[in-house]
Amino acid sequence: MRYITMFILSLIFWLLLTFDLTVPNIIVGTVSSIICSLFFGRFFITNVYKLLQPRRYFWFVIYLFVFIWECIKANLDVAYRVLHPAMPIRPGIVKVKTTLKSDLAKMLLANSITMTPGTISVDIIDDNLYIHWIYIRSEDPEIYTGMITGAFEKYIKRIIE
Amino acid sequence: MISLIFITIGILFNLLGCIGIIRLPDTYNRLQAATKCVTLGCCSILLGVVFHFGFSDAGTKVLVAIPILFFASTVGAHALIRGTYHFGIKLGNKSVKDDYKDALK
Amino acid sequence: MSNYLNILLYIQIGISVVCMYRIIRGPTIPDRMVGADIFGILVVGICAIISIQTERSFILDIGIAWIILSFIGTLTLAKYLTGKKLNE
Numbered sequence: 001m002r003y004i005t006m007f008i009l010s011l012i013f014w015l016l017l018t019f020d021l022t023v024p025n026i027i028v029g030t031v032s033s034i035i036c037s038l039f040f041g042r043f044f045i046t047n048v049y050k051l052l053q054p055r056r057y058f059w060f061v062i063y064l065f066v067f068i069w070e071c072i073k074a075n076l077d078v079a080y081r082v083l084h085p086a087m088p089i090r091p092g093i094v095k096v097k098t099t100l101k102s103d104l105a106k107m108l109l110a111n112s113i114t115m116t117p118g119t120i121s122v123d124i125i126d127d128n129l130y131i132h133w134i135y136i137r138s139e140d141p142e143i144y145t146g147m148i149t150g151a152f153e154k155y156i157k158r159i160i161e
Numbered sequence: 162m163i164s165l166i167f168i169t170i171g172i173l174f175n176l177l178g179c180i181g182i183i184r185l186p187d188t189y190n191r192l193q194a195a196t197k198c199v200t201l202g203c204c205s206i207l208l209g210v211v212f213h214f215g216f217s218d219a220g221t222k223v224l225v226a227i228p229i230l231f232f233a234s235t236v237g238a239h240a241l242i243r244g245t246y247h248f249g250i251k252l253g254n255k256s257v258k259d260d261y262k263d264a265l266k
Numbered sequence: 267m268s269n270y271l272n273i274l275l276y277i278q279i280g281i282s283v284v285c286m287y288r289i290i291r292g293p294t295i296p297d298r299m300v301g302a303d304i305f306g307i308l309v310v311g312i313c314a315i316i317s318i319q320t321e322r323s324f325i326l327d328i329g330i331a332w333i334i335l336s337f338i339g340t341l342t343l344a345k346y347l348t349g350k351k352l353n354e
Contacts, residue, residue, distance in 0.1 A: 016221050017330075019217075019218035020218070071201055072201070074201075075174055075177070075198055075201050078193075079177045081194070087185070087186075090257055091187075091189060091190055091252065091253060092252070093261045094258060094260055095261075110239065111236070111239075114197075114235045114239060119193075120192065120196070120238060120239070120242055121239055122246060123243055123261065125264055128264070130260060130261045132242060136258060139258075168271075168274055172277055172278055175308065175311065176281060182285065182300070183284065183288070188300060191297070191300055196304070199308060203308070203310050207310075210326070218323055219317070219323035219326055222326050222327070226329065229330065229333055229334070230307070230310065230333055233333050233336070234303075234307055234337075236337070237303055237337055237340040237341065240340065240344035240345070241299060241303060241340060241344045243344065244344035244348045245296040247348040248296060248347040250294060
């Protein structure tokens, strides 16, 4: 089942990328999608029926807006730190515990953290994310966990799990 | 016209990221500043291209390119920072905390 | 309009040249790799601006291929930094 889903998705991707509905183009796209799904289908998500539930897409759109807002804030933050003559940085690596279970959700969370103000994810070991922070605002694990993952975790939980 | 505004904003962000890559003291901070600014800057430039071409073949191509750029740059930055740590580069001398050292043992 | 785009293109090329400074000068190997990674992303911006200037869309294909190749290159270099074999 997931091979078929991956085949359909990659065919759509090919058609969007080439934007051409002639017969040779469709044949080339079909053949390359079949090869791709045969090789990489086993890395695809396990439960494909989740793709058919519309409320996940609804939460995904809300998540996109939150994410873009955080991105813009991150850039203004970097601009402030770079242009300030004294460069107010206080870097370090902190450990953050996450409640997400599946691998895809952890990947999405780590990617979101990379684009939020002042943080970049270094590694994931089991349930712990290791995060390089350019300005450590507090020493208390509870407070900085809320600061780093609080904005995204609830949306990602609704999107994927 | 609106595309020129987006491209100008993107180039401003790129410029900031470039100043960051020159000024900041150690590898980790440089990677952090540069990745954020340059990724959003290039996405903004590509959005300007979308507004310029409209919904044609070039426009959809760019719309597909934006998520690719996002994932490529964030995953690349993550891999680079992890590689840097394993390579043995120390955190800069201004840094205050290092939890990752304990986890590797 | 075209004149203004020219100025923007020169600024973007100037930014990538400054990025080259980090590749040439960087004190350690990871510094050079950071410079190379950022340079790979900046080239996509150059491709996008040139495609607006010349009104041709095939330059965007070059940009997309450049992103993917630079991504694979970055992953390979990072794997080299961690000191493992490529198939681990």
